Amino acid sequence: METTFGMINHVLPRSFVDGPGNRAVVFVQGCNFHCLYCHNPFTINFCSDCGICVQACPQGALRMENGRVTWDRNRCVECDTCIKTCPSFSSPRVSRYTPQALWAELAPLQAFISGVSISGGEVSLQLPFITAFFEQVKWHSRLTTLIETNGYAGPQAYLPLLPVLDMAMVDLKAGDDQTHERLTGKPLAPVLETIQFLHAQGKLYAVQQVIAPGFTEDKDSMLQTAQLLAGIDPGIRLRLLRFRPHGTSGAAAEWPSPSDESMENLMDVARACGLTQVERSL
Amino acid sequence: MEKKTLAVPFHEFENFTEGLTPGMAAMFKQSVADTIHDRSLIYEQKRDALAGMAAAALPYPPMSDEAAELLESGILCILGEGPAHFYPRYAAPDYARLLQNGSAFLELKPAGDLMEATASLLTAYKYFPCEALPVFIGRLDELLEPYIDSLPEDLARKVLRSFWLLVDRLNPSGFVHADLGPAESKAGRMLLEVDRELQTITNLTLRYDPQVTPRQFALQAVGNALEVTKPYFLNHPAMLKDWGEDYVIASCYNAMRLRGGIYTLVRLNLKRAAEYSGDDPERFLDETLPRIGKYWAEIIESRSRYIIEDARWFEDNFWVDEGYLQQDKFSAYAGVFALAEAANHFSQANGKAEARYGWDAGANALAARITDRVHEILEANPIPACAGTGGRACFHAQVGITSDLDTTPAVRVPSGQEPELYQHILTEAPTHRWIMGGVSTILEFDQTAAANPAAVLDIIDGAHHAGIRNLSIGSATSEFVRVTGYLVRRADLEAHQAEKALRHSSAALGAGVMENNPNHLHRITRKV
Numbered sequence: 001m002e003t004t005f006g007m008i009n010h011v012l013p014r015s016f017v018d019g020p021g022n023r024a025v026v027f028v029q030g031c032n033f034h035c036l037y038c039h040n041p042f043t044i045n046f047c048s049d050c051g052i053c054v055q056a057c058p059q060g061a062l063r064m065e066n067g068r069v070t071w072d073r074n075r076c077v078e079c080d081t082c083i084k085t086c087p088s089f090s091s092p093r094v095s096r097y098t099p100q101a102l103w104a105e106l107a108p109l110q111a112f113i114s115g116v117s118i119s120g121g122e123v124s125l126q127l128p129f130i131t132a133f134f135e136q137v138k139w140h141s142r143l144t145t146l147i148e149t150n151g152y153a154g155p156q157a158y159l160p161l162l163p164v165l166d167m168a169m170v171d172l173k174a175g176d177d178q179t180h181e182r183l184t185g186k187p188l189a190p191v192l193e194t195i196q197f198l199h200a201q202g203k204l205y206a207v208q209q210v211i212a213p214g215f216t217e218d219k220d221s222m223l224q225t226a227q228l229l230a231g232i233d234p235g236i237r238l239r240l241l242r243f244r245p246h247g248t249s250g251a252a253a254e255w256p257s258p259s260d261e262s263m264e265n266l267m268d269v270a271r272a273c274g275l276t277q278v279e280r281s282l
Numbered sequence: 283m284e285k286k287t288l289a290v291p292f293h294e295f296e297n298f299t300e301g302l303t304p305g306m307a308a309m310f311k312q313s314v315a316d317t318i319h320d321r322s323l324i325y326e327q328k329r330d331a332l333a334g335m336a337a338a339a340l341p342y343p344p345m346s347d348e349a350a351e352l353l354e355s356g357i358l359c360i361l362g363e364g365p366a367h368f369y370p371r372y373a374a375p376d377y378a379r380l381l382q383n384g385s386a387f388l389e390l391k392p393a394g395d396l397m398e399a400t401a402s403l404l405t406a407y408k409y410f411p412c413e414a415l416p417v418f419i420g421r422l423d424e425l426l427e428p429y430i431d432s433l434p435e436d437l438a439r440k441v442l443r444s445f446w447l448l449v450d451r452l453n454p455s456g457f458v459h460a461d462l463g464p465a466e467s468k469a470g471r472m473l474l475e476v477d478r479e480l481q482t483i484t485n486l487t488l489r490y491d492p493q494v495t496p497r498q499f500a501l502q503a504v505g506n507a508l509e510v511t512k513p514y515f516l517n518h519p520a521m522l523k524d525w526g527e528d529y530v531i532a533s534c535y536n537a538m539r540l541r542g543g544i545y546t547l548v549r550l551n552l553k554r555a556a557e558y559s560g561d562d563p564e565r566f567l568d569e570t571l572p573r574i575g576k577y578w579a580e581i582i583e584s585r586s587r588y589i590i591e592d593a594r595w596f597e598d599n600f601w602v603d604e605g606y607l608q609q610d611k612f613s614a615y616a617g618v619f620a621l622a623e624a625a626n627h628f629s630q631a632n633g634k635a636e637a638r639y640g641w642d643a644g645a646n647a648l649a650a651r652i653t654d655r656v657h658e659i660l661e662a663n664p665i666p667a668c669a670g671t672g673g674r675a676c677f678h679a680q681v682g683i684t685s686d687l688d689t690t691p692a693v694r695v696p697s698g699q700e701p702e703l704y705q706h707i708l709t710e711a712p713t714h715r716w717i718m719g720g721v722s723t724i725l726e727f728d729q730t731a732a733a734n735p736a737a738v739l740d741i742i743d744g745a746h747h748a749g750i751r752n753l754s755i756g757s758a759t760s761e762f763v764r765v766t767g768y769l770v771r772r773a774d775l776e777a778h779q780a781e782k783a784l785r786h787s788s789a790a791l792g793a794g795v796m797e798n799n800p801n802h803l804h805r806i807t808r809k810v
């Protein structure tokens with residue numbers, strides 16, 4: 001069997017907000033959405049090895065080798081000059097991992113975490129790698145596995161992953177097709193199918209929605225989202241994430257963050273639709 | 283003038299063999315008068331300070347010149363115990379016996395219900411046999427569970443609530459300590475609820491064992507810790523290995539035998555000892571520490587024997603006569619602090635100042651070797667009085683007093699210099715290995731933790747798995763701060779600091795009082 005490689009943007013050894021308990025989070029590179037409010041735009045595209053960032057790096061941490069840009073982790077001071085210079089929303093600080101190598105990096109954290117979450121970027125673009133990596137996790141440990149996905153790949157895509165997947169969090173960017181397209185450039189239908197499918201498989205941990213002004217920060221929008229979910233199962237956990245301009249680019253950088261009051265009101269709307277587990281971020 | 287209000291002025295080591303001499307009488311009188319006239323102290327504080335002065339007028343129990351020299355140099359120190367401490371520093375009475383049998387001395391009948399049980403306990407605390415402060419108030423869940431169903435639930439809660447309030451109001455100190463767990467119980471759950479509601483300063487430890495403590499109960503305790511910085515999460519399986527079942531946690535985080543106690547705490551300043559020994563860590567480990575160990579044991583022995591043989595503390599003592607305390611369960615602490623500075627001293631001396639404890643594998647390894655070696659020298663110097671811990675002094679990590687400058691409490695990484703969380707845990711864990719007498723690592727979390735207590739429990743489990751014995755969990759937004767080992771209300775601390783700024787000449791009083799008469803901190807700040 002040929003080895004699969006994962007393109008990994010970075011690994012966070014500790015997170016309290018990416019699923020149950022304390023979790024290590026692996027951020028993969030590459031996304032098929034272009035959300036207006038993307039908080040990690042540099043994870044959207046794969047690097048084309050154009051070399052522009054190599055010149056820009058003030059630390060000499062980037063080099064071209066055989067037509068490929070390489071990154072020296074030890075020299076890097078995480079100044080982010082490279083990702084600000086990159087013309088194609090990518091990052092040169094992406095590492096190629098085998099499933100075994102990624103497990104080797106996470107294994108020492110085992111005693112401190114409940115599990116591993118994979119976020120992005122978009123996990124569904126690297127499912128063969130993630131399946132192989134989760135096989136490693138399950139083989140070597142008691143840890144739980146979780147993916148955070150936009151669901152756009154549709155049910156079939158997740159099928160091979162299911163035996164080694166414990167939980168999924170699906171982003172439902174908006175509850176109506178129009179807003180969804182406006183925000184992401186993509187239709188809503190496949191996402192809903194994925195939510196239904198993962199729920200039917202008993203793998204749906206939560207559905208998340210970023211509450212952004214002008215898109216999802218309004219009552220009607222929340223009604224649609226909550227009704228959709230309540231129609232599937234009122235017990236589905238809905239997590240509302242407050243939009244933060246931090247990390248975004250373009251127009252979104254100017255958007256305000258929804259107030260506590262606005263967040264609470266939307267939670268009430270969701271609950272009034274019958275949803276029993278509505279949470280929000282700080 | 284600097285020492286005008288110092289509670290224990292005869293700590294001058296040049297006089298320590300003779301105690302109060304005729305030449306010092308005028309100064310003594312002046313100190314007594316100053317204490318009486320001090321308008322910042324309430325009556326009880328004056329009374330205790332005066333008693334301390336009187337006892338401090340006695341000479342030290344006999345010791346060799348070498349031992350005296352180590353005290354004088356500050357390498358060893360007896361904190362504020364005074365030259366001839368006549369009672370044990372800590373005790374851990376078996377209150378279960380008192381509740382079951384009643385007490386002839388206190389004229390208490392066996393407790394029949396929850397009200398009688400809590401009334402008996404409060405009575406017993408009042409007569410606590412050392413420090414005028416009940417540093418151990420029992421394994422409360424175990425003690426009260428048999429009575430919890432003697433009243434309807436809402437009434438039981440009310441009784442617990444007023445009991446818990448009285449514990450604090452009668453003994454307002456972060457050194458008053460109750461133990462819970464490892465098993466879950468109705469009394470345990472209720473006490474956590476009441477503690478969270480009342481937010482008193484009384485200290486709490488959960489003896490946590492993931493195999494025994496139900497997850498729900500542990501999560502309740504995590505929720506409390508994030509709100510009120512207690513209970514401590516004690517690694518019960520690790521403690522069981524060293525102590526067996528009959529141990530308790532008292533005072534700030536001190537382990538001792540149930541029905542036992544601790545005569546004295548003689549602490550070693552590892553920073554000074556390291557500096558004294560020069561640039562070579564091997565010399566420190568192989569020569570300096572073993573040499574100190576001998577006199578350390580001598581001082582501990584001499585002070586313990588004074589309590590037993592001279593003050594005859596175990597005789598005519600109802601706590602002993604009625605079986606709540608037992609001499610052969612007592613021991614004494616050999617405490618260490620400033621491990622960080624000791625390790626860093628050798629890095630610096632060898633031209634690697636950047637190789638700091640917490641950050642450098644070599645410095646971390648040296649720190650662990652230092653604690654290993656201290657354990658070995660304690661083992662090598664028998665002290666018959668320490669019967670409660672196999673005739674050896676009990677290894678303790680001392681949190682220091684606020685007047686310690688340039689030293690980090692116990693075996694901790696200096697506050698503010700902690701590395702990333704896991705690294706922090708993995709740095710301190712190996713140093714906890716032998717320190718069965720009390721040690722802790724402090725972890726503070728931000729707001730996201732409150733929404734995910736399971737994540738904090740994961741980290742607690744990981745830390746215990748790594749060998750951490752005891753964890754203090756807190757949140758950056760809590761009303762409480764763990765100063766070194768004990769809790770202080772943020773507001774009290776600020777008031778205390780404000781007061782210090784105004785009357786900086788008496789900063790020493792505040793500092794000394796905080797550690798040695800800890801209940802005073804709370805009162806000083808509470809009354810103003």
Ligand code: SF4
Pocket residue numbers: 056057058059060061062071075076077078079080081082083093
């Ligand atoms: S963040 Fe990018 S530009 Fe900055 S040092 Fe690292 S590689 Fe270079």
Ligand code: SF4
Pocket residue numbers: 046047048049050051052053054069085086087088089090091092093
């Ligand atoms: S990260 Fe961006 S700028 Fe750098 S080589 Fe890749 S595509 Fe070019």
